Amino acid sequence: MSDLRTSNLKKPVDVAEYLFARLHQIGIRSIHGLPGDYNLISLDYLPKAGLKWVGNCNELNAAYAADGYARVKGIGAIMTTFGVGELSAINGLAGAYSEMVPIVHIVGCPSTISQRNGMLLHHTLGNGDFNVFANMSANISCAVAKLNDPVEIANQIDHALRECYLRSKPVYIMLPTDMVARKVEGARLDEQIDLREPPNDxxxxxxxxxxxxxxxxxxxxxxxxxxxxxxxxxxxxxxxxxxxxxxxxxxxxxxxxxxxxxxxxxxxxxxxxxxxxxxxxxxxxxxxxxxxxxxxxxxxxxxxxxxxxxxxxxxxxxxxxxxxxxxxxxxxxxxxxxxxxxxxxxxxxLKVSPPPKAPAIDFKGIDGKSPILQSWFWPHVNTFLKENDIVVTETGTANFGIWDTRFPPGVTALNQTLWGSIGWAVGACQGAALGAKDAEQDRRTILFEGDGSLQLTAQEISTMIRHKLNIILFVICNDGYTIERFIHGMEAEYNDIVEWKYKDLPTVFGGTDDTARKYVVKTKDELEALLTDKDFNERKGMRFVELYMPKEDAPRSLQLTAEASAKNNAKAE
CATH class of the missing domain: 3.40.50.1220 (TPP-binding domain)
Structure with a gap:
């Protein structure tokens, strides 16, 4: 029956070839993720489709990176292996669902024969249930496609990708090992998926x-x-x-x-x-x-x-x-x-009123040897940003401080205000910078990252260096979880962190003085000198900055929001 069906195809292509060709057609050029034995065969098909394999340090970071990539490039993709890999990614994909970011999640899974026989395989729960992980992801996906039947696979792929783009949410595609090389109708690839939004009545x-x-x-x-x-x-x-x-x-x-x-x-x-x-x-x-x-x-x-x-x-x-x-x-x-x-x-x-003017900031007369305060720093960032920069801010002081920064034209801002998973911004920064590179755009990607958040996802610095991405990374060193301190527990031990030797991280992760230049800034004069330095502004690759701020200092907007959050948390019925 399989041979008869295949002989009736006009342009037979392998399932993996079809899937990756479709990803390329909708604008994806790089696939984030990690290899695992259930997706290895499919990964061999990437080069033929014109897709690059990123290779992240873990699946959570890969999901964050696919999120950032999608926000810059329009849509992103991640590949994981069954069970252990996909569950590591699930927090990042839940964030994408929450924040309406289109990501195609492809999961390499055991063969359909193994699933039917309920075999006791690695990466399973040992109970013969091969749908349990797909069921978990169903609630954070706008479509789930289990590619078990070659007759339906092409339709399933096209439907999932269209839903992903139009609804701007993740989709979940389950690719069994024995389906990777099965044949589907390649003639469908001659007509691209219709991604136009249906018109209103x-x-x-x-x-x-x-x-x-x-x-x-x-x-x-x-x-x-x-x-x-x-x-x-x-x-x-x-x-x-x-x-x-x-x-x-x-x-x-x-x-x-x-x-x-x-x-x-x-x-x-x-x-x-x-x-x-x-x-x-x-x-x-x-x-x-x-x-x-x-x-x-x-x-x-x-x-x-x-x-x-x-x-x-x-x-x-x-x-x-x-x-x-x-x-x-x-x-x-x-x-x-x-x-x-x-x-x-x-x-x-129309009755048109003029908008309020931006608050005037007077930087004159400020002691250049004094510490860098949030209220001074964020308005000062105005002078550093360029047209078409990509600005990524981590949950915490950066997400709130950036409100007081006026962007030049063309700036793309990335934040995760609703989901608020700390560490997201490091992965998202990597994905955003790669998205700009894949789009052949000469843009700087600038990350403002808290020291506490960095400790969750610091490994992706190695991915940034590996792919020669144009990134300026400011690590705000203020001794821990500042946003949590202002919500509750200013001096509590649970809001403290171990102080790393942050500027050594690029070296640890494979950088050299040419590929990852390092800086330390503790005063306003030092910051001003750095932000106006021509080499710092124009060089390519990574620029990694330790930026010190006082522990108990935070943007006004964060303090007000944290106070409201603490009150909401304390409400009783």
Whole structure:
């Protein structure tokens, strides 16, 4: 039967060849992960498909890296082995699901014959259940494909990849060892997967557009608020077209940082409830119409749920529906609505107010020998960043401090505000830098990483060096878990860490003075000298900086959010 089926194929190709060809077609050029005996045969197919194997230090780091790669390149992929490998990756993939990042997770698994016979194999629980791990991943995947039947495999792959891209969430593909070389119809590869978003029902869309325009034209002080889902569901072009035409003041949330050109005259800053700058808070919360694009109102994104906006004055545009004041329109997606609102808006009817100006920072008269404080550092980063940099901030002081940094045009910001897994940023930085390299973009990737977080995923420094990635890594050395200290336990032992010899890490992980230059910065003068150094700014490869800050110092926004978090944690029924 197998031979008969294969003889009817127009262009028979192996399953692994088909899968990897599809990954290449949708934009993936590098596969993160680790080898294991259940995926080794399939890995041999990567070069033919034009894909590079990254080779991470562990599966958790690989998942973080695939996350960062996807945020820069559009979609990412990771390959693990059955059981032990995939479970090591599951935290990173759960974070991608939470934060809406499209990752293709391919798991090499035992043969279909071994599964049917319930064989007692390594990497299993010893109970004959070969679906238990797929069932675990089902809750953090928008599609699960078990490639057990050659007749269905091509359809399963195409469906999973389309779901991954359009829904911007991970998918899980289970590839048995005996299916790797089975034949499927290669003629399908002549036509690429349709990744276009299905259009809205025209009648429903037009109705929502008319309602939005009615309130927009009537508003006395409308503003725009852009959040993470606008980035993840790829509507930033539509948002910028709208801003360019209307010139309405526009703000971003912490998770939306980098979504808007911050040099645009309409940009007003970061809004996060009580942790916002006073002028930003006043303008957003006193607006009689907030056009919210892709909102994700998590605790850290809203500074402890401290938004002060009435739903009566809000229009929420989402990837699956729209809400205008108290009326919800299921199935009407934001892309089509934004396009038509931009086309039809009458700018003569709009009341446009100027956005608040960025707080003036006076760096003069500051003792250059004094320690580097968070309140001074993050506004000062403005002077260091360049157009099109990629800026990665770790959960903790960096994620909150970056609110006070104004980005040049084209900067891509990566943070993990909702999932908040410390150590994520090291892997994500590696993936982001590789994504830029694969896209043939000459961009710096700059990581601001806490010393405590670095200790979870430091091994990926070796992967950065191995792939000659263009990375500047600032390790904020402040003696432990600062964000936890401000939530609870400022002097508690559980928030302390062992002080590593951080600048020796690049050497330990294979770097040389040419491939990984090292620096130590403890005062403002030393930092200023480093940030203005031509070689530091322009050289390629890794630049690894030990950056010392006081233990009990944190950005204002972190302190306010931590206080709100502590109160929420202490609430009783």
């Amino acid at each position: 025209e009648g429903k869309e037009n109705y929502v557009v008319d309602v939005v325009l009615k309130y927009l034209h009537a508003a006395k002080n409308p503003v725009v608020l852009v959040d993470a889902c606008a980035i993840r569901h790829r509507v930033l072009d539509e948002v910028h077209d709208f801003i360019e035409k209307t010139q309405l003041p526009v703000f971003v949330t912490p998770m939306g940082k980098g979504a808007i050109n911050e040099s645009h005259p309409s940009f007003g800053g970061v809004y996060s409830g009580n942790a916002s700058q006073p002028d930003v808070k006043k303008m957003v919360e006193e607006s009689d119409l907030v056009l919210s694009v892709g909102a994700l109102k998590s605790d850290f994104n809203t500074a402890g749920f401290s938004y002060r906006m009435s739903q009566l004055n809000t229009i929420d545009l989402h990837s699956t529906h729209c809400v205008v004041r108290y009326s919800e329109y299921p199935g009407v997606k934001m892309r089509g609505v934004l396009r038509k609102v931009t086309d039809k808006v009458d700018v003569k009817q």
